[in-house]
Amino acid sequence: MAEQKKTSGAGQGGFRQAQAWLHTWCGLWFSWLLFAVFLTGTLAVFAEPISHWMTPEHHAEEAEQAAAAGQQGGDLAQRLAWGVAYMEKHHPGAEMWELWPSDAQGAGDLRVYWFDEKRQYASAQLDSATGQPLPAHGVVRATQGGHHFVDFHYRLHAGQAGLWVVGIAGIAMLVALVSGVITHRRIFKDFFTFRAHKGQRSWLDAHNAVAVLTLPFQIMIAYTGIAISASTFMPAGIAAYFGTGSQGLHSYVVALNESDRPERSGRAMAVPGLEPFALRGQALMGQPVRAVVVDSPGDAAARIGVYGWNSDEEMQQRLSPTTGMVMFSAATAEVLKLRQPGDVDGAGASMTKSVMGSLHQVEFGGQPLKWLYFLCGLAGSAMMATGAILFMVKRRSKHLGRQAGEFGSATARVYRLVEGLNVAAIAGLSLGCIGYLWANRLVPVGLSHRAGWELAVFFGLWSLALLHALVRAPAAAWQEQLGLLALLCLLLPLLNWITVADSLPAQIARGDWESAGVELCAVALGLLAAWAWAYLRRRGADAARRVPAVKMEVGA
Template sequence: MRDNWRPAMGWLHTWAGLITGWLLCAIFMTGTLSVFREPITHWMRATPTLATSAPPVSTEHAASRAFDYLGRHAAAAQRWRVDLPQRPGEALRLFWSDAAGEQQRAMDPASGALLPRPWGRDTDGGRHFMVFHYSLQAGLTGFWIVGVVSMGMLVALVSGVIVHKRIFSDFFTFRPNKGQRSWLDAHNACGVLALPFLFMITLTGLAIFYSSYMPLPLRIAYGADDGAYERFQQALSEEPASPRRERSGVPAAVPHIAPLLRQARDLTGSEMQMLLLEHPGDSSMVLRMLGSEPDGSTSGSIRNQRAAVLFDGASGVPLQVRKPDPHAHQSVGHATHSVVEHLHFARFGGWTMRWLYFLSGLAGTALMATGTILYLVKRRQKSGGEFGAATARVYRCIEALNIASISGCALACIAYFYGNRLLPVALAERGVWEVRIFLLVWLAALAHAALRPRAAAWREQWSLAALLCLGLPLLNFVTTGQHLGRYALRGDWQAAGVELVALSCGALMIVIARKGRTS
């Protein structure tokens, strides 16, 4: 039994890794990009920069202008939402719903003047990469596929550790230009380098959705109706439930927002970012204020939560206050769930931790890629004819899937950014069309891989992806007039970072296209 143990684990590692590896490459690649989903969304929106006034407009003044406008033009709406500017030159964002549907406008916080529509570009932004990462943009079906593939990932990780006798010594060994040996060395190095991260990110990804993957305990304890999950979360947090109010029909004046903003700042010690008013103009009004997402770089804790204050809209009395205190008391269940979420989403450690997650995600993606390539390199050198007369066709199919899952997915990711800049600004459902471009380019990459010789397909897809990455700053300048220099002058390093990473990826892809032979 001992003699058969390692070969059995080797078989399990090979097939669990290969079958799940194709989707895992795409899942890890998009998950790695989603670490920077806020900067990506900021770059893709490409909102014009307003002239800043001196002295700068206060938050209270800007919020008052927004509420004045909504009071005149959206008095019958069910809800108002105001996003306050977070950077100099940003506009106020106003959202409400009325008989015509969901409405939004941008406003100059200094003058109160409405800005042209659309202000910036309607986009799915970095959220697309996050949604694809956990559901493949395929709804509930994709959600379950990702769950199954993640379990396969754990099987491949555990069996991989068992298979490699000298896994840590192999980490320091790399023999270039040695064919199969080189691919195995690269696979081992990426695996050892990212192993703790890979275990953590896979386990936390599964744990976040435990109530969806194992719904029966939740249904038994809290029922199967629409409010079951909310009751579960309420019990987990042990916090008083937010009041749910129906319209009373009794008119009431919309509160003056400036003093409430000052009060929220005094109560939490944080600046507010978002204002939500339910049932404006009715005595049942509830005003919720949310602070900015905490940076987490100086708190010394994984559990970082944004500040929030809930006011009675009619009287202005605070109903709930949540401070951004990472050491605040929480129930064991809620604290555990919070830690798991923050570990997976990198909501701690600031930008340093996000860069560490990004680099670890790239190493994880390289692990999947080298593993799927290694399978074919080994079989090509010593084929066992395990599929009989169809062996050659099966290998050709695996080759096409390898190419599409690695270089094809990279090509689809950069094409997504190009779609954002090239689609008409006024196009309805622009965000949906951006996602369609991603999926169509990925499908085209699979067709290209199936029709072209293997080496040519790899070279052409990496070369095209490199060209698109290097051309992204030029495209941005031609379509929006914005560029790296302008971003740097106004201190917008999030937008600048997107283009710098694109240029770096383009340079790396040139190296891969020239030297990254897969045979």
């Protein structure tokens, strides 16, 4: 009957139709933010290699360390004695001394760490053969390196407010994933079907394929991302015990990390020889010594903590990234605490949080698992991008066909805004990411607040991409931004060679696969962007040829 005519909306149809509405709109309004979070999180998997590429001044230092890796220098006792002597001379009032005597093989230089007067982590590197401080290797460019992608991924460089925004987006992602599975009745069957050159059908097939392929990964990464920030999203327990506001949060962090740290006794006591503690701790936890930490040095209440190295084999066999640890009383040599590798302080809840953090941050499994996360992250980004594009492909033909719009008289303006946001969120963010790497080579090394200028290039280029996408026609905006993206990616190795005299072949020849990997991935992205640009250009030319033919037929 006419009066029973169906209309679209959340309240119409059955349960599956309601889930389709939820999937479409929840997915659309959060897809742009989720794409940004997912893409930067994918890049954050290799934050250390990116930081390595962005600090070329360290390469000579790292090459020297690699060449001297087999040179033992002083033995463990001598290295620890040199570290204590340096700290007693230069930082006697520090509340903590942290000594890294060697690498996991017992070689390499000695490193010492402490908290300065601003409670910032400070460090120095000592020669393993003489115990003398090593000179700095010239001026090093200030940069956030790959940590920029880490920070943006989980809090958008916006502190606690950004953390809340990303958390809400993560919940929306879980809603979209679950409702998407319910909506697509033949989701697993369609996974094995791809119909090319079919417009909306092709985009839906691509969206289904990348979604189903990595569905367990997407659910896991969204859930663990929310869970590891649970104390922020559910702060009632912290507020009840430690108070509200920043002071309560600070008290909670102090209690979490220093709950068992003894108060200074006021009685002076020289730091004892550290080698016996290190060797005993190594035997108790079954790991080579990574660090020896002295809390409250120079006081009778001082503690000596011995921490171990995680081997690659260990991290492939367990999810928790914690190392072994033995805590001693400096005065009596009594064992105060013993933690075996993989254990955590606290009960099952602490272990669960540790495992979830390890799952989310891929702190186990080595390079093979990092690459798996990277590829799954790219697939997740593609899932969000194809979903956002599919929204407009599905509605564009209806709108051009003069069908009634879902936003009434504002339909054309809303669709135009969505088209522009699609371009800026996908191509524009990619431009910002590659522009960040270009800024690292082009911003002068000695410029004040240099790291901030690199971030300004990232956000500035992204903002310009949004403005460009809203001003230009969608088809032209896609072509122009993808063309620029291809150009910047493909020319990155050339830029690196011109600015720091380091070429991609030279990186491969010396085995610097961290730097080579960054540039090879940039080239791969550039080739993909160039293919997309050529495809859109060819499709646009075909459409332009069809329009005159249609006009001639109408005129005839």
